[in-house]
Amino acid sequence: MAKYDKSDIDRRMQGAVESLKGDLSGLRTGRANTSLLDPVVVEVYGAMMPLSQVATVNAPEPRMLSVQVWDKANVTAVEKGIAKSNLGLNPIVDGQTLRLPMPDLTEERRKDLAKLAGEYGEKAKIAIRNVRRDGMEALKDDEKKKEISEDERKRSEDDVQKMTDKHVGEVDDAVAKKEQEILTQ
Template sequence: MKYDKSDIERRMDGAVESLKGDLSGLRTGRANTALLDPVVAEVYGAMMPLSQIATVSAPEPRMLSVQVWDKSNVSAVEKGISKANLGLNPMTDGQTIRLPMPDLNEERRKELAKLAGEYGEKAKVAIRNVRRDGMEALKEDEKKKEISEDDRKRMEDEVQKATDAHVSEVDTAVEKKVQEILTQ
């Protein structure tokens, strides 16, 4: 395995982006269409994500609206939302399913904040794994006499700086989300 700085950066960026996606799915008091991203419904004999059978929107700050394209799929979508265990109570009106956002109680807020922290920890582990791979590649390159000891040390510093920057970005994203959860 040869050391590739851009690959290391790309993989670390991927871990941060993945974390941001996970965090956007955590519910605060506000309606967020990303909340329904994990929802699947059984239609046409297959499990399909909501985005392929309906339009999800947030017409009000505390309401999600799901416009199902095919009338025959409304009950399947409703079941899918209920099965997703998001704590939402679907109200059907023709081909539209309305999802009012209930207030979060203190206990649920703490659970969500803890979950945000766990997501952050997973992202940090992924970043550290990328760092380990980079360090191993540098040692291998030095052993094969492709780079000097000084080059290895300099590049290890680069890898460490990238790691620190990405871990800091993770911490900032998690802190921001926890504040959002605890205050809204």
């Protein structure tokens, strides 16, 4: 088992929080947000590529996204990629530009998105708790190997729990903020 490393545990917990924030930014509210298209992948040149590597995404209006495809030959592939992404967007092709009007969210869809935000938050908390478990196991192993005393182990376990509580709080805050954004816009 790996030796206890407080900074590594904190980094891994922070990574779970950052991953959650990325997931939440992809959830659609009523407003156009360029990060909404971050998860979209497009099949071009015989490979799957992120949309950001074949086009530029802008939000020229609050309820419209604009996708400027760099290579005219890829316009159809980008259109298909956006359609397959399950974001509920219908691209309007205009030369090498695709316009994506943001449809209004129904009350039911808003509730579904808020629930999904909660599920993302739960996954992040599970990841944080798994990191905590790894840290606790490393401390117990270090104590068994006589590398640290029982008092040191208990102090360090308290530190790990405090880090866990801090990061879980960040997850709860991020999810609550996103749910509020979804339900009010």
